[in-house]
Amino acid sequence: MSQSEDFDDMNVGGYNGDRMDLAQTNGKPPPPELPPEKLPYPKSVFFIIGNEFCERFSYYGMRTILVLYLNEHLNFSENQSTIIYHVFVMLCYFTPVLGGIMADSWLGKFKTILYVSLVYALGNIVLSGSSIDSFGDQNTHIWLAVVGLILIGCGTGGIKPCVSSFGGDQFVVPQQEKQLQKFFSVFYFSINAGSVISCFLTPMLRADVSCLGDDKCYPLAFGVPAVLMCLSVVIFVCGSGGYRMKKPEGNIVMEVVKCTGHAIMKKVQTQKMCKREHWLDYADDIYPRKLINDTKIFMRLMLLFAPTIVFWALYEQQGSRWTFQANRMDGNFYGFIVQPDQMQTVNPVLCLIFIPLFEGIIYPVLAKLHLVRSPLQKLCWGGMLAALSYVVAGALQMKIEEADPIVPSGSISQLRLYNTFNCPIGVESAELKINHVVDPLNTYQFLDLPGGTTSSLTASVQNCTTDVGMTGTSTISLLEGEISSYLLAPDGKNIDIDLLTLRGKKEVEKSEKAQAKVKIIYGGSGAFEVTLSGEESVTFNVSNHQSELYEMDNNKWYDVEVNGNKIGERIYLYPGGVYTIMILDSMTDFRLLQITTPNNLNLMWQIPQYVIITAAEIMFSITGLEFSFTQAPTSMKSVISSFWLLTDSFGNVIVLVVAGSHIVQNQAYEMFLFAAMMAIVMVIFIFLAMNYKYTEVNEDGDVVDEVETSKM
Template sequence: YHVFVMLCYFTPVLGGIMADSWLGKFKTILYVSLIYAFGNIVLSSSSIDSLGDQNTHIWLAIVGLILIGCGTGGIKPCVSSFGGDQFVVPQQEKQLQKFFSVFYFSINAGSVISCFLTPMLRADVSCLGDDKCYPLAFGVPAVLMCLSVVIFVCGSGGYRMKKPEGNIVMEVIKCTGHAIMKKVQTQKICKREHWLDYADDIYPRKLINDTKIFMRLMLLFAPTIVFWALYEQQGSRWTFQANRMDGNFYGFIVQPDQMQTVNPVLCLIFIPLFEGVVYPVLAKLHLVRSPLQKLCWGGMLAALSYVVAGALQMKIEEADPIVPSGSISQLRLYNTFNCPIGVESSQLNINHMIQPYDTYQFLDLPGGTESSLTASVQNCTTDVGMTGTGTISLLEGEISSYLLAPNGKNIDVDLLTLKGKKDVEKSEKAQAKVKIIYGGIDDFEVTLSGEDSHTFNVSNHQSELYEMDNNKWYNVEVNGNKIGDRIYLYPGGVYTIMILDSKTDFRLLQITTPNNLNLMWQIPQYIIITAAEIMFSITGLEFSFTQAPTSMKSVISSFWLLTDSFGNVIVLVVAGSHIVQNQAYEMFLFAAMMAIVMILFIFLAMNYKYSTVNEDGEIEEVETSKM
């Protein structure tokens, strides 16, 4: 996910250079839109089963995603700056500000529509002999993209188009290099106010001034990288967090990945709210009166959202199973008798009674040991005097599970394949894990039947561990015959179904507590991060356009988008290196990083010199910052 997003926000630099130096914004948007549309067509083709084998599908999908990533690189920096070119500044400065809000509103409107429409096309439509229709889900965006290109071309007669002013990036690089070389050679002889002024012997003053603005903006943009590291985790870390929560909202099941639609929906609400209410109120309170102040508040809100997310994660982790680590081991025993069973081991310091058809877990036992364990029937009118002794092997850092089962007049202590931490940890897909156990020795089938069904083969006291769809009712059937009452499986729960000796009833044992926090508890952090996005992202687009020299509008916009790409790099580094193992602490780490860089950003903003456009359309510097 983050690699693809990184590609989408790295390629805008190339698109910005093409637009400002070679093709112009209109032609750049047109050509790369065709690449983008073709990428959607290739991606749709990759989901057609009849087109080759699995490797063919994988390569088609990769090629399609690369084409989409490259196509979006040309579109992102050029569309916003091309739209900004349609306004005359400073006469239409207010209209220009509203344009960027409307532009961002339309992006999120498209996102909301796609989030609802695409899953419906994929899941509710059958095509090409399959119950699901991925080709249609990917194909509709391809058709709409082609249609948008046609509409874009049809309006070309009414656009204001500015011609590219040569290879401005190379001119900036050469100007910078010459200034550095000249400064080294002549700084003792001739002092200049700014080090770039040393290039005025061969480069025009306008290019030098434009390069100064470019350098100031790049320095100002640097701390904003961390904001995107936080923002982009809505599609990864926050979705993983949602997998650990209960999506049942008054009978309607919200899937974890559907929470990503909350952000664009809130954007549609917040954009007019901020423009019409929030910003005017904050301006009257003298809290927010300039773009840089909006960026500062947006960054602080992003940090706050991760404090809230981290606090929620800590609450979620309270329901996590206790798993051993290091040299510590754990032991779980299952009692398949209709009588209490007393278990005793002097070596392990165990003396406990397990209730009928129940289970018990012993924590903090020494790993890497083998110990004797004695089991005997207690306080029961049946199976009187039954005892048994077995050897318990405990592995370091693992959980060992044993079944107490009848064997004639004795009690057998049988090892189960449930012996690892993975068997009790919650499903990464928010599903319910289920295993069947049985005290007898015969083999049979157990089926959990409902909207989705699965058949377990029980052999040697047990079945495999299987992940079932959650938030659903299931009937339990033994060899096709329904037994007992139906059961409800909750997300994240780990269950063992113990079939009784008669095979006419069962017990549902909860091994790991299901997800007990409702998914709606994520709403506060989404509200905060969306408010941060409104103040940060929209303002950043407007700021990068209005502060950029005329010859660098697309290039500066592309560098603003490039910060998003580097933000994804930060996520990959932090997540890949496992600097912090605990998810809650990792979220607090990101919050601290955001707060620290925003302090740096405030310092840079206080010393920033705004650029304004005069009546002649020329860029002028304002000596005092409006921060």
């Protein structure tokens, strides 16, 4: 029994609610009423706020870099990384139901938070360990990462429904109603503060710090969130002496599930003998009428909010597809390099700006224009904005793909020639219909040649005062769906046409890790070393005219050294570029050949789609949660909280189906597909909303009336 109930039960001096018996006060007027007892502010909530800040920092910091870790460090493809990422997020939003049941029916909130947080911290430690190369082979790293992600998913999901409500338990209501409201404001501010700081800082730890012999430091990037999660447990335990703890009272989610299951079973058994107005009415032989009626309202709300699932499918891809999109863009912003995963910071920052902006300006203006006058209208506009954000993202993706190299497919082949002469070289082939002049110290690629063929190619020096009359003829073979590269090099008084062993699409395709790809070629004979020296140095072993193709850290300057001697000018490697360094015969200079255009679209072009998806989040997500709470009876609010988190989980399932089934191969078209899905679902939502019956809930949380239809 609460303290307020204790005061209500007291009947001191014959107090009868309105007056005091004058006979018991000797005819004197009653004394003035005592002011309500002023309860001290529960200092224990500061431990809960500190715990939440550290936990959110840990979660969002780890999640921000996760998809790039899967792709860059564990060598999963972009599609595989997307699938694993969304399986993890799905787990994070499915387990809150289990955490709520555990807290309400068994352990209580304090023990649930404590025990599950320990599992959570262990998961962070295991995930951080999986990124250390010395811990076993690649398979070991993958299994450690999987175990770590499962533990983190169960941990963050398990405590998600408990922490905020446990903080609320520290206040005595209604005496501390205002303090409770301020607590939730500070609580949610701590969530956003933790996410903003970690989304900005963790990618810097990943990309800008070198450790353990690697130019990227995933152990540190995962280790800092792990330390913060351990710290959150310590902070939470430190406040245990001052917490108000309530005993578990049972979980309404389980009651709804059991009531629904019983109604279905009874309907199947007795529907031929008796007909009921609603299928849930079959449960009235065991369950109270209030629970049945409240469950009906809950079911009606859930039908209305089914489109939320598709919204979350779009929203959650900020951490996967949108991050990979950013990985194919140029992050140089006035000299400051923005990491692709840092773009996820834009959403929480915009949320902090947009919430007061929408409430104070945008909603009142839209209401005056008769565009947005009800929560259901906000939801419609929010869903359409989400679809629009993917139209914008798809258009940007198409622009990015314009810079992609043309690679052969099917029976088509391509031929690339490298001219190591300081003279133009003319090449001819009657069978391939080639007649072209390759510029001095340069390269040229012939597209759309028939694959699976063997042809004669003749090369000759053109318009040059040196090497006059030098020619050469060779038989070249072209493979279907591949790129064949040949080197035009001097061989005495002849031109040697040598096949380079590095052939295929890798020579032109961009790095999936957004790094620069570099190889060395040399027209002369012999073997030697070429070192690209910078913050990190890479040594290429050159033999038989060429080296292997290496991926280099981008957005950095490098000196070119041959056998330890610096030659030529410094070079700058851009993200996504594919380069060939041609060492000249004298070995005192070189030419940098750009084979594939680097990422040329600036990362800031992603901001419009982030602005639109954040506006959609404000109008759709926040309004949806608020609307469902105002429309539901008090007894159903925790059920709605659980379902709201489950819709996010189901949204990730949609992404898994689309990504895993390869319905659409082109990434831009996949984004347009999601936009179309959202638009179609919102048309269905408009129909449901127009036929939705509003409910009116009294102060006790009971439904007192229903409006026939909303008409939006």
